[in-house]
Structure formats: C-alpha cells, structure tokens
Amino acid sequence: MTINCIAVDDEPLALDLITKFIEQTSFLKLDAKFDNAIQALGYLNANEVDLVFLDIQMPDLSGMELARILDGKNQNKKPRIIFTTAYNQFAIEGYKVDALDYLLKPYSYEEFLKASTKAYQYYEKLESANTEEKQLEKSLDYIFLKVEYQLVKVILKEITHIEAYKDYVKVFLKDKPNPLLSLISMKNMEEMLPSDCFMRVHRSYIINLDHIDSVARNIINIGKYQISVSDNYKEDFLQFMSKWMK
Template identity: 75%
Template structure:
C-alpha cells in the first residue's frame, strides 16, 4: 500500500527535508510540495490526497486554519494531517482538528518514520474491507480490537462518521462504530438489499417504513435522498410501487 501525500511549509530548507524523508520512506508517495498553504488548498480540493505533512506558522493561511478547513469536509476521501512545527504550544489544537500526529522541529528521520508508520497503520486498518464469505447473510466488522459478526438482516442503516461508520441495528439502542469508510461498506453490502441514498448514508431496503418527498423513514429516523442518488432510488421506487 502506498500513501499519497503532500508537504506544506513556507521554509525552503524545512520543506526540502520533509520531501527527502518522504522519498526515503517506501510506503509514502510524494505527490507535490508547497510553500504556500492557499495554493496547496486548491490542489487538495481537486486531487485525491491521503496524507498532508503540514507546517503551522505560515503567512496568509496558517497550518491550523488550513487543517480546520480540511476537517470541515465530509466524505470518504478527506486527507489526514501530520503537523510539522517548531512550536509545541499548538499540540492541543492539533488534536482538536483530529491530526494523526505532531512532529516537533527539528526532528530526525527516526521520529518522522515513527509518525509515518502510525499513518500507515491507520490507513491499513481503514482500508481493510469487512469480511464475509460469498452469498453469506452476515459480515464481520472490526470494532476496536476485535471482529464482530453482524447479521445483514439486522442492519437498518449505515452512517458515515468522520473516519468511521456507524452501523445501526434492530433493537440495539446504540450503533456499532467501525473504522472503515462508507464506500467500503457500500462495496461489501449486497446491492439488492442495501442502497446508498446520500453521501453519508446507506439504507436497508427491507427496513424502509415509509417514503416521504425526497426522504426515507426508517423507524424514527428520516434520511434525505440527495440529488446525486435520486435516479437510482427512483428506479427502485418504481419497481417497489409496481
């Protein structure tokens, strides 16, 4: 697995060092470097990036401001951040924006590799697909440090939650939280039983209680059918009515 990353730092020597460390690390793939956070933000918005090595003290747009913008994005492809800075007072703020790690300058390659390995382990776990044999009526989800068997018929809907998914089950007061993406869940769940109707939701077709205008009701939960998924849902609805 290769982690596609960029580096952002307004100090040329610091940027060169991070770029050098990235190139030395076999599981990292350096896509681009930037000495300007605003330019980098435009690049991130139009390219799929997994990981950003980000300085904090920069003119025009600080690394922390950049991170808050990234953290506000929704979807499966939001990049993660490792901060690289000479100022340790930003550590708490760094974790508030869900940074993977915080490298204090000057740092060695050993320290860089430790942080990068942490990122690798995160992406490896996140990209691991839920497991189920062909035509099985269940899947296994990684929940904390164990695999949990989930019967498909018990799933009412699945919701994206940052880097996790919440799996809601019949007669369970709280959802199961698993470190995976909604896209991965969509690939694993059988399409004849489950449908994605929103960038943040997959529903069980068997558990639809009623359909309002552009929305689905499952129990006490109302889920909007977003524009990107309306055509597929209308095709299903026409069959259902027929």
Template identity: 70%
Template sequence: MKISCIAVDDEPLALELVCKFIGQTSFLELLGRFDNAIEALQFINSTEVDLIFLDIQMPDLSGMELARIIDGKQGRKKPKIVFTTAYNQFAIEGYKVDALDYLLKPFSYEEFLKATTKAYEFYEKQTLEQAVSLGITTSDFIFLKVEYQLVKVMLSDILYVEAYKDYVKVHLKSKPNPLLSLTSMKNMEELLPANDFLRVHRSYIVNVNHIDAISKNMLQVGDAHLAVSEHYKEGFLKFIEKWMK
C-alpha cells in the same frame, strides 16, 4: 497500500527534508510540495490526498488555519495531518483539529517514520473495514499484512500455514511461493475457521480440504509432508475418525 501525501512548508530546507523523507518511505506517494498554505488548499480541493505534512507558522494562511478549514469540510474524505513545526506550544491546538501527530523540528527520519506508521495503521484499518462492509462474507477470505499492504487471500486457496521466526508462511495452491506475513501462529489459528483448518504442530496449520494422505504421525498436503506433534495428536485423531467415516 500507498498513502498519497503532500508537504507544505515555507522554509525551503525544511520542505526539502520532508520530501526527502517521503521519498525514503516505500508506502508514501508524494503528490505535491507547496511553500504556502493557499496553494496547498487549492490542490486539496481538486485532488484526493490522504496525508498532509504541514508547517504551522506560514504567512497569509497559517498551517493551523488550513487545518481548521479542512476539519470543517463536509461531504468528502478529510486528509489526516502531521504537523511539522519548531514551536511546541501548538500541540494542544493540533489535537483539537484531529491531527494524527506532531513533529517538532528538527526531527530525525526515525521520528518521521514513527508518525507515518500511525498513518499507515489508520488507513490499513480503514481499508479492512471497507472491505468487510462490501457484503462479501469474511468466511470466504482473510486479509494478511504482507510488507506494507493488506493482501486478500481466499481461504480455499490456502494449503497450509507454517511458522517462520516472527512471521508465518502461508502456502497457497495458486502461487509457487508462500506469502510472508508478520503475525503469529496463534493469531492465524484464531483467524482461520476451525471447520476447515486444523493445528497439527506448533509450526503447522493445515487446510483439511487439501489433505491428500494421512498416516499415524504425518500428513501430506500437495508435495509437503507435515509432522503431527504429540501436543496436537488428540485433535488430529478425532479429525481422522471423522474423516474416515
């Protein structure tokens, strides 16, 4: 997922720094850079923008005045705002116009990334909510966070899920390489429907529809042979009884 953004600052060095930080951030896409708020407003009125890095003290039209104009707009998606300023007295006013964050100059890339991560998480949640509202039942698919995007995965395509450090590997029938997602096996177990997915080991969740062979302590899914641990054996044996009827 890419977040489209613009940078607005009347100080050339400050504007250059923000644009440099945007270029270093893989999930941000810079659409424009402006040294005054009036030109920025004209651009926003004609182009859809997700995020604005906005200085507050500027001539003619201040960043706070621009933010109030944006906040008062009706009938179209409003971009989120991250204020960039050398003056901390504007923080309360910034939150009144629903600013996403407030960066106090001079700020580091670490601080910049923390603010932009808030924007990423906001749009990630919004994307997921929109996908669910399309009318496709969530029993058909899940969304997995893979790097900096949400990837739609059909449940029927999942062979098995494997624990991998702080991640999980989701092995798919349609792809030679697994998807690597930053989540836990516990979260995956809660996310996947129990009728089709079975936890057989602390490291494995299998799609029962893709099991090719079963033995006492092992099962085969495609070319993979997966162990069944003692902790999950009771549930596994119940599944075998049901499977063999």
C-alpha cells in the same frame, strides 16, 4: 498500500527535508509540495489526498488555519494531518483539529517514520473496515437504491440487468414493466453487487448471469432485450461461458 501525500512548509530547507524523507519511505507517495498554505488549499480542493505534512507558522494562511478548514470537510473526504513545526505550544490545538501526529523540528527520520507509520496503520484499518462492509453488503440478498426521493429495497435475484443512463442507472426487474431509475454510477453499482451473480459485459451494461436466456456470438439475450458484449469485457464473459457449457 500506498498513501498519497503532500508537503507544505514555507522554509525551503524544511520542505526539502520532508520531501527527502517521504521519497525514501516505500508506502508514501509525494503528489505535490508547496511553500504556502493557500496554494496547498487550492490543490486539496481539486485532488484527493490521504495525508498532509503541514508546517504551522506560515504567512497569509497558517497551517493551523488550513487544518481548521480541512477539518470542516466531509469526514470521508478530508485528509489526515501530521504537523511539522518548531513550536511545541501548538500541540493541544493540533489535537483539536484531529491531527494524526505532531513532529517537532528538528526531527530525525526515525521520528518521521514513526509518525508516518501511524498514518499507514490508520488507513490499513480503514481499508479493512471498508472491505468488511462491502463483503457484508454483498452477502445480503437485497440492496437499497435511491429512486427519486426515497430508498427502495431491491431483491437481487429480481434484477435482470442494469443499463447506464447519463448520471443514472436503469435497473430492470423481472416481471416489472418499467425499470427503476437511480442516481448512482455504474462503478458504484457494480461494487454493490455480488460478483458470482452479476457481470459487467459492457461500459453501459451489467447483467444478472442467472437471467441469461441465450447467447449468440457477442449478443446476450435476456427476455426481450439484446445486450452486446464489448471487447473490454469479452475475456471474462468467455471464461464464464466456458464453465457454463461444460
């Protein structure tokens, strides 16, 4: 697992040191570095970052002010913060903005690594929890989709196929004349479905393997619908077909 991070410090020597420490730590990846918090905020608003090494005493916008702004973000989107400062009186304020750790200058690489390991352990637990949640979702025989202004329970075995439609997906159901239209990306839809039953065969199509009626070359027939298998997904589909034909 790699943690994407940025470094923010208005002191050139301090910024060089934190950059050096990040680059020699295998599980950290330095995406950018800034000598002021305003530029850092602009970057954070446009990019997803896991961890911010943040000085506190800076002109224009202090590190603590930046941390308060980030603390107001969506819990799942905001980066974690490790403060780097020469002033220990900010420790209590640091914990108020849910800082992960607090490095007091001058700090050694050993101290830096200890704080960074906290970040690694945090994201490792988060990744594990997300994996367990996805596995639980896939073990269910239904999903909930947002359709217009309500959540609709959809039985997985009734889904014949799914088609991308602009920012939506069309979910086709067995014995239903019209598909459900849900505001969700194909990628997220694919992640919700069990891979042993559903397969992406085209940028615009996911099929339920149990509902395949016939296959002719690169065309899958499901009821009255003909769905083409694109080159990017052909290999996986051919592997499935080779097992099907045994």
